[in-house]
Structures are given as structure tokens and as C-alpha cells.
Amino acid sequence: MSAAPVYSLSAVDGPPDPELVRIRDLIYQVAGIFHPDTKLRLLFDRCARRMKELKVSSLREYFTCLTLEPTRQTELIALLNEITIGETCFFRCQPQLDAVRQIILPKIVAAKARLPIRRLRIWSAGCSTGEEPYTLSMLMQEESQQPHDWTTEIFATDLNERSLAHARNATYSAYSTRHVTPLYQQRYFGPVGEELQVQPMVRKCVSFTRLNLSDDDRMTSMKAMDLIFCCNVLIYFDLTSKRRVIEHFYKNLLPHGYLFLGQTESLYHVNDQFRLIHFPGATAYVRNDHSEAGGQGS
Numbered sequence: 248m249s250a251a252p253v254y255s256l257s258a259v260d261g262p263p264d265p266e267l268v269r270i271r272d273l274i275y276q277v278a279g280i281f282h283p284d285t286k287l288r289l290l291f292d293r294c295a296r297r298m299k300e301l302k303v304s305s306l307r308e309y310f311t312c313l314t315l316e317p318t319r320q321t322e323l324i325a326l327l328n329e330i331t332i333g334e335t336c337f338f339r340c341q342p343q344l345d346a347v348r349q350i351i352l353p354k355i356v357a358a359k360a361r362l363p364i365r366r367l368r369i370w371s372a373g374c375s376t377g378e379e380p381y382t383l384s385m386l387m388q389e390e391s392q393q394p395h396d397w398t399t400e401i402f403a404t405d406l407n408e409r410s411l412a413h414a415r416n417a418t419y420s421a422y423s424t425r426h427v428t429p430l431y432q433q434r435y436f437g438p439v440g441e442e443l444q445v446q447p448m449v450r451k452c453v454s455f456t457r458l459n460l461s462d463d464d465r466m467t468s469m470k471a472m473d474l475i476f477c478c479n480v481l482i483y484f485d486l487t488s489k490r491r492v493i494e495h496f497y498k499n500l501l502p503h504g505y506l507f508l509g510q511t512e513s514l515y516h517v518n519d520q521f522r523l524i525h526f527p528g529a530t531a532y533v534r535n536d537h538s539e540a541g542g543q544g545s
Contacts, residue, residue: 263284263287264287264291264306266305266306266307266309266310267287267290267291267294267306268287269310270290270294270306270309270310270313271287271290273310273313273314273323274290274326274327274330275485275488277323277327277459277461278327278406278459278460278461279459279460279461279484279485279488279491279492280327280330280331280483280484280488281483281484281485281488290330293326293329293330294306294309294326296329297309297322297325297326297329300325301322313326324408327406327407328407328408328409328410331405331406331407331410331483332407332409332410333373333375333376333407333410333479334375335375335376335378335379335423336378336422336423336424336425336426337378337381337382337419337423337424337426337427338382338426338427339378339379339382339426339478340478340510340529341426341528342526342527342528342529343476343507343526343529343531344382344383344386345526345527345528345529346526346527346529346531347383347386347474347505348386348389348390350526351474351505351531352367352390354503355367355473355474355503355504356397358503359473359503365396365397365398366397366398366399366400367387367397367398367399367400367473367474368400368402368471368472368473368474369383369387369399369400369401369402369472369473369474369475369476370401370402370404370469370472370474370475370476370499371383371401371402371403371404371476372404372458372460372475372476372477372480372496373404373405373406373460373477373478373479373480374403374404374405374410374411374414374455375405375407375410375414376410376413376414376419376423377403377410377411377413377414377415377417377445377453377455378419378423379403379476379478380401380403380414380453380455381414381417381445381449381450381453383401383474383476384399384401384449384450384452384453385431385435385449387399387401387452388435388448388449398452399452400452400454401452401453401454402454402456402469402472403453403454403455403456404455404456404457404458404469405455405457405458406457406458406459406460408457411455411456411457414455415455416444417444417445417450418439418442418443418444418445419442419443419444419445420441420442421441421442421443424436424443427443435448435449460480460484460492460495461488461491461492463491463495466492466495466499467495467498467499469495469499470498470499471499471501472499472500472501472504473501473503473504473505474504474505474506474507475496475499475500475504475505475506475507476507477492477496477506477507477508478507478508478509478510478512479509479512480509481493481508481509481512482509482512486516486517489517490517490518493514493517493518493521494518494520497518497520497521497534500534502534502536502537502538503537503538504533504534504537505524505531505532505533506521506531506532506533507529507531507532508532510529514532520534520535521533521534521535522534522535522537
């Protein structure tokens with residue numbers, strides 16, 4: 248009977264373990280997520296969880312699992328699931344939502360009013376467990392009386408399969424729904440035990456798909472977006488990977504569209520094809536050929 252595997256943080260004390268660096272480089276190659284030397288301890292912890300599950304005793308053996316074994320693709324996805332665990336909630340950034348509702352949505356509707364197909368396309372890139380796209384769907388429900396003959400499509404994508412499964416189930420704890428008003432809880436949620444489940448009327452326009460932001464072919468297919476939300480996702484990317492992703496956002500965003508990042512994120516020194524727009528308590532980016540910004544540019 249073999250001894251139980253032992254995992255030690257010594258793998259990231261002192262000089263980086265060469266096998267951990269190989270795993271780090273593999274993740275960067277596949278997903279664009281980069282762990283600098285100062286974050287290798289975190290990466291080791293995530294690997295150790297998977298190694299314990301597989302009863303693998305060394306990083307070298309685990310690297311083989313990720314690259315040579317028949318189940319390598321499945322295991323790589325499992326590791327990415329461990330790495331990309333996110334924390335979010337409904338109505339996370341109210342100033343962004345206020346800007347969309349009060350300023351941006353009317354301008355987009357006006358820009359597209361003459362088109363034969365009246366449709367809004369919104370992309371939640373890095374949607375985690377689904378709170379953001381469902382929040383946007385509720386926002387569109389509230390505004391449905393204005394563009395009454397319009398349809399809304401919300402594309403919610405993430406790299407983490409476990410997060411997407413949670414999102415599709417659409418059932419959330421009190422912590423996730425802590426910013427939801429009693430009125431919205433009554434209107435858009437139903438009780439499931441001690442949790443709340445998003446109502447079908449909110450879920451019907453949201454589609455969840457696994458998408459790797461470093462997959463150029465898949466990114467190219469996400470065309471003709473009016474709004475793109477990519478909040479607190481690019482913080483895991485190095486500059487080269489960020490530039491690739493933002494270039495895709497530029498190509499996929501319609502000329503009148505808006506790009507939202509996290510409140511502490513910026514395109515400074517990343518991409519000069521976008522212009523920063525200020526709203527009360529929030530900022531967004533528009534393409535430089537955007538003619539109706541709707542805020543104050545800088």
C-alpha cells in the first residue's frame with residue numbers, strides 16, 4: 248500500500264520550483280492567466296487541491312497529468328476551475344448600472360432606432376456565478392416599457408465550469424443577494440429553502456457559455472455587441488494578454504457601444520483605440536470613432 252501523498256509549501260519557499268514554473272507557463276499559454284513569482288504560493292495551493300484529489304504526490308507527476316495523460320484536457324479544466332474562483336454579488340456597482348439606465352441605454356436605442364431588427368446585445372465577459380448578467384437582465388426588464396418592441400440578448404461567458412453550473416441553477420444565498428432591494432426580491436426572485444432563485448422572466452434572455460478569453464477563434468465570434476462588461480477579470484492577465492483581449496473587445500463592440508471594466512481597472516498603456524468617459528461615480532470606455540459618448544470624455 249503506497250504512502251499518502253504529502254504536500255508542502257516548501258515548493259514555493261526560496262527559488263521557484265521548476266515544475267511549478269512549468270505549470271505556471273502552461274496555464275499562461277492556455278488561458279492567458281499569469282502568476283508572477285510572488286503569486287506562486289497561491290498557484291501551488293490550487294495545484295495541491297487537485298493533486299490530493301488525484302492522489303498525486305509530486306508536481307512533476309501532476310504536470311504529466313496536465314500534459315500527457317489521456318485525461319489531460321479534463322484535468323486542465325479542473326485546475327482552471329480552481330484558479331478562477333470569483334466572488335461577486337447582485338448590483339455590485341450601482342453607479343455603472345445607473346449610467347446604463349439613465350444615459351447609455353437611451354442613446355443606444357436612438358442609435359439603432361432606424362435598424363430593421365431592434366435588438367440589444369450585451370456581453371458579460373467573466374460572468375462568474377451569474378449575478379452580473381442576471382442583474383443586467385433585471386435592468387432591461389425595468390426599462391422594457393421604453394424600448395417596448397426591442398429584444399435583449401445577454402451573453403454570459405466564463406472560463407470556470409463550476410461557476411457556470413451555479414449560474415445556470417440561478418439559486419443564490421443571502422450574501423449574494425445582499426444588495427437586492429425587497430421590491431426586486433419580490434419581483435424577480437422566488438424562495439428556494441433559505442435561498443432565492445432568479446425567476447424565468449429574468450433568465451430567458453441570458454445564455455451561459457464557457458469561453459476562454461485567450462481563445463482567438465471564439466473571441467472573434469462574439470460580434471456586434473452594444474455593451475461589454477468585463478469587470479475584475481483582466482487583473483489576472485499580463486500586459487500582452489490584456490492587449491489581445493481588449494483588441495477583441497474593440498472589434499466586437501459596435502461603434503456606439505460601451506465597455507465597462509472594474510472600478511480599479513484601466514486601459515492606460517494597454518490600448519489607445521478607446522476613449523475614457525466619465526459618469527457620476529463610474530467610468531466606461533468608448534471607441535475613438537464613437538460619436539455620441541453621453542458622458543464627459545477625458
